[in-house]
Amino acid sequence: MSALELNKTYFIETFKKIADMAEQNRDHLSQLDSDIGDGDHGINLTIGFREVSKQLDILSDTTADIAELMKKVGMILLSKVGGASGPLYGSFFMKMANHTVGKQSVTFKEFCQMYQDGVEAVQMRGKAELNDKTMIDALIPGLNVLKHYQEEDDPIKTLETCVSEMKKGSDNTINLIAKKGRSMRLGERAIGHRDAGSESAWMIMNEFLKQLKLEK
Ligand code: ADP
Ligand code: MG
Numbered sequence: 001m002s003a004l005e006l007n008k009t010y011f012i013e014t015f016k017k018i019a020d021m022a023e024q025n026r027d028h029l030s031q032l033d034s035d036i037g038d039g040d041h042g043i044n045l046t047i048g049f050r051e052v053s054k055q056l057d058i059l060s061d062t063t064a065d066i067a068e069l070m071k072k073v074g075m076i077l078l079s080k081v082g083g084a085s086g087p088l089y090g091s092f093f094m095k096m097a098n099h100t101v102g103k104q105s106v107t108f109k110e111f112c113q114m115y116q117d118g119v120e121a122v123q124m125r126g127k128a129e130l131n132d133k134t135m136i137d138a139l140i141p142g143l144n145v146l147k148h149y150q151e152e153d154d155p156i157k158t159l160e161t162c163v164s165e166m167k168k169g170s171d172n173t174i175n176l177i178a179k180k181g182r183s184m185r186l187g188e189r190a191i192g193h194r195d196a197g198s199e200s201a202w203m204i205m206n207e208f209l210k211q212l213k214l215e216k
Pocket of ligand 2: 037039083
């Protein structure tokens with residue numbers, strides 16, 4: 001395989017796409033959250049990524065490496081978003097910096113490691129396990145795919161599988177009782193409703209996939 005390198009521009013362009021995706025899906029994500037939460041998930045994501053988007057040109061010029069970019073994006077989400085998802089996605093992106101210090105580009109294998117670091121941070125902060133009806137139910141099935149990526153595999157196919165497994169994970173939340181987050185208080189009444197964060201999680205990774213398809 002030719003060594004695919006994902007540079008800072010790849011991440012900047014992906015964040016632009018995520019910001020657009022959040023705007024376009026704001027009502028959909030808030031609707032899911034209003035069924036079993038407080039109805040603000042789409043608004044929270046939009047607020048966070050709108051601010052990220054506003055600062056991207058500056059971040060593109062002022063960040064020394066991928067690590068600094070990811071840290072700053074994570075910090076914006078952490079500081080601008082009021083809901084639970086702000087700190088969780090904030091930690092996700094901040095921890096993606098762990099293995100990228102001094103790097104101007106990463107291989108797809110390194111990208112898989114970044115994703116793993118991010119998911120571990122969400123678990124560390126939110127303490128949710130699989131089947132607690134949270135974004136973890138999408139993030140973990142995705143991780144199970146990326147963990148097994150080998151250098152000879154096709155990155156696009158791998159990320160496609162990752163996103164489709166994340167979607168299935170989100171589908172699985174429909175039949176679950178929540179053990180974390182606001183929908184916990186609903187008990188059995190949460191059954192029949194999809195968790196909003198599991199939906200936004202696969203949608204975010206889908207934007208990484210779309211941008212990957214444009215890289216060559
Ligand atoms: P809030 O719940 O504060 O209103 P949001 O509506 O923005 O915040 O986000 C809700 C989403 O956050 C849920 O759908 C769920 O996926 C996720 N979430 C909540 N608590 C946790 C947790 N402890 N661990 C992982 N994800 C969580
Ligand atoms: Mg909410």
